[in-house]
Amino acid sequence: MAGALINVPERARRGEIVEIKTLISHPMETGYRRNQSGARVERDIVRLFVCTYNGAEVFRAELHPAIAANPFIVFSTIATESGTLSFQWTGDNGFSVTESAAITVD
Amino acid sequence: MAPRWGLGALIVLSLAAAAVAGEIPRAERRSGYEFMSRETRAMQDDDTANPAMLWVLEGEALWKAKAGSAGRACTDCHGDARTTMKGVAARHPAFDPARGRPISLEQRISACRVDRQGGPPLAYESRELMALTAFVARQSRGLPVDPAMDARTQPFLDAGRATFHRRQGQLNLSCSQCHDDHWGRQLAGNVIPQAHPTGYPLYRLEWQGMGSLQRRLRNCLTGIRAEPYEYGAPELVDLELYLMSRAAGMKMDAPAVRP
Numbered sequence: 001m002a003g004a005l006i007n008v009p010e011r012a013r014r015g016e017i018v019e020i021k022t023l024i025s026h027p028m029e030t031g032y033r034r035n036q037s038g039a040r041v042e043r044d045i046v047r048l049f050v051c052t053y054n055g056a057e058v059f060r061a062e063l064h065p066a067i068a069a070n071p072f073i074v075f076s077t078i079a080t081e082s083g084t085l086s087f088q089w090t091g092d093n094g095f096s097v098t099e100s101a102a103i104t105v106d
Numbered sequence: 107m108a109p110r111w112g113l114g115a116l117i118v119l120s121l122a123a124a125a126v127a128g129e130i131p132r133a134e135r136r137s138g139y140e141f142m143s144r145e146t147r148a149m150q151d152d153d154t155a156n157p158a159m160l161w162v163l164e165g166e167a168l169w170k171a172k173a174g175s176a177g178r179a180c181t182d183c184h185g186d187a188r189t190t191m192k193g194v195a196a197r198h199p200a201f202d203p204a205r206g207r208p209i210s211l212e213q214r215i216s217a218c219r220v221d222r223q224g225g226p227p228l229a230y231e232s233r234e235l236m237a238l239t240a241f242v243a244r245q246s247r248g249l250p251v252d253p254a255m256d257a258r259t260q261p262f263l264d265a266g267r268a269t270f271h272r273r274q275g276q277l278n279l280s281c282s283q284c285h286d287d288h289w290g291r292q293l294a295g296n297v298i299p300q301a302h303p304t305g306y307p308l309y310r311l312e313w314q315g316m317g318s319l320q321r322r323l324r325n326c327l328t329g330i331r332a333e334p335y336e337y338g339a340p341e342l343v344d345l346e347l348y349l350m351s352r353a354a355g356m357k358m359d360a361p362a363v364r365p
Contacts, residue, residue, distance in 0.1 A: 003163045007154035021152075026162040028314075069314035096341040 006087060008101040012079035020051070020059075021074045024089050024097065030065040046091035049073055054083040063091075079105045114251065129352065130286060131302055138299040139359055141290075144309070150363040158240055158309040158361035161233075162318045165241025168234060178256060180238075183222065187245055195243035196252045196358050199253030199347045201259050208262050208347050212307075212318055213240050230337035236316040239307045240355060243360035251304060253350040262340075264350030269341055275332030291309075296365070303346065303354035305362025319346055 007021040024046065031043025043065065051059040058077045077085075086100040139147065149155050169180045169187055184190045197210040209217065215238050216228040228235035254362065270281045284293070285301035292298070306319040313321075320342045324334035335341045 003160045005154050005159055005163070007152075021154050021156060023154060023160065026158075068311075070160060072155060072157070073296075 003088070004087070004097055004099045005032075006099055006101050007033075008009060008085055008103055009102045014079060014105050016077050016079045016080075017075065018079050018103070020075050020085065021072070022049075022051075022099075023072045024086055025070055026089075026091070026095070028063075028067055028069045028071065030067065042092075044092045044095075045094060046071060046089050050088050051075070051077075052086050052088075052093050053077060054081065058085075058100060066098075079103065081105050127205045130289070135302065135353070135356060136289075136300055137302055137304050137359065138364055139362065141297045142363075142365060143300050146201040146341065146365055149164070150359070153177055155273060156309070156361070156363055158307075158316060158363060161237045161309075162244045163238040163308075164233075165237035165239070165244075168238050170240055174219065174223030176222065176224040178223050180218070180232070187241065191242045191245040193246050193249050193252065195239075195360055196249045197254050199343050199350065200254055201256070205307060207340065208259055208343055210318075210320065210338075210343050210346055211242065212320070215239060215242065215342070224294075231318060231321055233316075236307055236318070237246060239318065240316060240361045243307060243358070245299040246358045247360060249358050250355045251350055251353045253347065255351065260349065262344045263347050263351055265341075266344035266346070266351075269345050270348055275327065275330035277332075279330045301349060302356055303349045304353055304356050305359045305364065308364050309362050316361070319349070324356075 003025045005021075005023040009018050012018045022090045023089045026046050027044060028046065029041055029044040031041065031045075033041045035041055044066070046066055049059075049061045049063065049071075050057060059075045061073060061075075063071060082103065084100050084102055086098060089095070102103045109230045138325050139150065142150075153159050165189075172179045172182075178277075181187070194286075195211055197212065199208040200214070201207070202209045202214070202217070212235055216235060219225045221226050226236070253259075273283075281301065284298050289300045303319045303322075306322070308314050309316050310322075316363065320337055323342055323345055324337075327334040
């Protein structure tokens with residue numbers, strides 16, 4: 001499954017710093033583990049997380065094998081105008097999830 | 107002579123009292139939540155930070171999806187889980203007349219999948235079963251643990267209590283010796299909780315995933331170097347039943363986060 005939980009305030013004042021929380025379902029298999037028969041378990045991680053605000057990139061994070069399963073990423077941005085925040089996670093094995101959330105700026 | 111005899115009897119009596127330290131008084135019962143760090147509590151309290159909510163979301167989708175040869179979804183019989191599943195997790199394991207014994211919530215869901223939906227049984231600890239169980243358990247959050255106690259469940263409750271107090275494994279420990287007698291103290295880097303199953307199924311940081319109470323019990327058994335019972339074994343369900351009766355009245359916080 002590719003579920004994601006996103007928490008963006010629905011309304012904000014112009015110029016206000018808003019906190020954005022994202023949680024994505026992903027096993028984050030490191031690629032260093034071995035299974036019971038000794039074979040290496042292929043790496044399967046999220047490599048990149050990007051957040052854009054009305055098309056402009058406001059946050060980007062590169063993820064690495066030491067990050068736990070179901071990465072929880074929290075960051076902040078300045079509420080400049082009403083519009084859409086979109087979130088994209090991309091990773092190994094063609095993993096790609098896109099979500100979006102609306103924000104109204106008064 | 108008489109005074110010395112009295113002292114000996116007193117020592118014997120006080121040793122006996124220590125040996126049967128036994129159950130935790132109601133007023134001193136504490137959920138595993140209270141032993142957690144501030145950070146882990148914050149993770150559980152915020153539904154957008156609690157990773158268990160990913161399973162709840164998935165469970166909600168599965169609840170509405172048609173499955174099995176009957177082509178029926180959970181919702182076709184049970185309707186809106188928010189009302190029909192309220193308190194269900196708080197009273198499991200519950201007696202199942204068809205089997206003549208109590209069954210766990212996971213077993214109930216899997217049985218429903220086989221008997222009513224005509225599908226294959228859901229494997230223990232599978233993502234699908236954990237998702238459905240988490241979704242059902244979520245509807246009991248905040249409600250008191252309320253195991254159904256009657257003449258039919260009594261023998262199984264007694265069996266669960268006996269298992270809880272029986273020493274086993276290479277370390278020759280009983281559950282009770284840690285969780286009744288030494289709760290709140292350290293076991294290596296961890297605090298020993300009182301073993302109240304208020305939050306299951308739960309997201310354990312150590313597992314990096316969702317697990318059932320039976321998975322936790324099997325972990326504990328491995329920890330005392332006993333041979334763990336198989337998933338769904340009567341011993342595990344009886345233990346679940348006893349633990350729920352021990353936690354009767356405490357608030358459910360499923361799906362919880364634990365370290």
